[in-house]
Amino acid sequence: MNSTLTLRNGDLLCDIKPELGGSIAGLWLGADPVLSSVPGDQMQTVRQSASYPLVPFSNRIGHGQLQWAGTSHPLIKNFEPEPHTIHGVGWQRPWAVLESTEQFALLSFEHKADASWPFDFDCSQAFKLEAGALEMTLSITNQSPVAAPVGLGWHPYFPKRSGTEVQFSATGRWEMGSDKLPTHRVAHPGLHQTLELLTVDHCFDGWGGVLTLRDSVMRVRVSSALSHLVVYTNPQRDNIAVEPVSHVNNALNLMAQTGTAGGDLGVVVLQPGQTYSCEMRIDVERAL
Numbered sequence: 001m002n003s004t005l006t007l008r009n010g011d012l013l014c015d016i017k018p019e020l021g022g023s024i025a026g027l028w029l030g031a032d033p034v035l036s037s038v039p040g041d042q043m044q045t046v047r048q049s050a051s052y053p054l055v056p057f058s059n060r061i062g063h064g065q066l067q068w069a070g071t072s073h074p075l076i077k078n079f080e081p082e083p084h085t086i087h088g089v090g091w092q093r094p095w096a097v098l099e100s101t102e103q104f105a106l107l108s109f110e111h112k113a114d115a116s117w118p119f120d121f122d123c124s125q126a127f128k129l130e131a132g133a134l135e136m137t138l139s140i141t142n143q144s145p146v147a148a149p150v151g152l153g154w155h156p157y158f159p160k161r162s163g164t165e166v167q168f169s170a171t172g173r174w175e176m177g178s179d180k181l182p183t184h185r186v187a188h189p190g191l192h193q194t195l196e197l198l199t200v201d202h203c204f205d206g207w208g209g210v211l212t213l214r215d216s217v218m219r220v221r222v223s224s225a226l227s228h229l230v231v232y233t234n235p236q237r238d239n240i241a242v243e244p245v246s247h248v249n250n251a252l253n254l255m256a257q258t259g260t261a262g263g264d265l266g267v268v269v270l271q272p273g274q275t276y277s278c279e280m281r282i283d284v285e286r287a288l
Helices: 251-258
Strands: 005-009 012-017 023-029 065-068 071-074 096-100 104-111 121-130 133-142 148-150 157-159 165-169 172-176 182-187 190-194 200-205 210-214 218-223 228-233 239-245 268-270 275-286
Touching: 005 104, 005 121, 012 121, 012 133, 023 275, 065 251, 133 148, 133 268, 210 239, 268 275
Parallel strands: none
Antiparallel strands: 005 012, 012 023, 065 071, 096 104, 104 121, 121 133, 133 275, 148 268, 157 239, 165 190, 165 210, 172 182, 172 200, 200 228, 210 218, 218 275, 228 239
16 A cells, blocks of 8 residues: 655645655645655655655765674665665655654654664654644664664755755865765855756765755745755756755765764764654745
């Protein structure tokens, strides 16, 4: 069964697909899409979704080899022909519905160590639709008998409209090699420009916690206490991915390769039974 949960509050409507990666099919303000949206009953795969959760890591783990605690763990390469393991496991697994009302939904996902990720964990995802805003919370608990690394985030896509402008502050940007893995960090102030000619596929750190998108239809404000932000678009795409995340791309392997402290890369290590949580909020209003 591939069901849709629909949340409503005033002019805002949100369709959620628990069995398709606990993803959001769409978010609309009236008839206008806030996220790059498809009606829930028309969504067939997670790659059609407006947003999906990133758990227990974001972006790529290089060449499907996780380096952790002196051990190399081979991981399934889960998005062919991508040569890396990407975006965690939560987006490709069904989530259970624990609670659902007209303006709130709580989902859960339990993972047992396998070839996709070698540590046990459980995770919950909450959606709260307020007047003019969608608030999301992700929580993960380490259910392994050993300390385990975790990362969380979201992968929302926003539509490009004529004249759409993006703005956010940061302190650094991670440059990438041709293999789409980070090579080094450079100082960077963030972005403030229109999207038509923008080409970007980077993780920014020192993110100020707020990103705005403005066009003639609406103003969208994405906010989170997470300090890393992955931004992806180019002139050929009709959307922009704006991803609040907890760590740098390929952070776990960068730790092993460079000896960089995990905290500098955003890596969180949970002891058995410990929990890590984060939030993201999308505020939207009509353009004046």
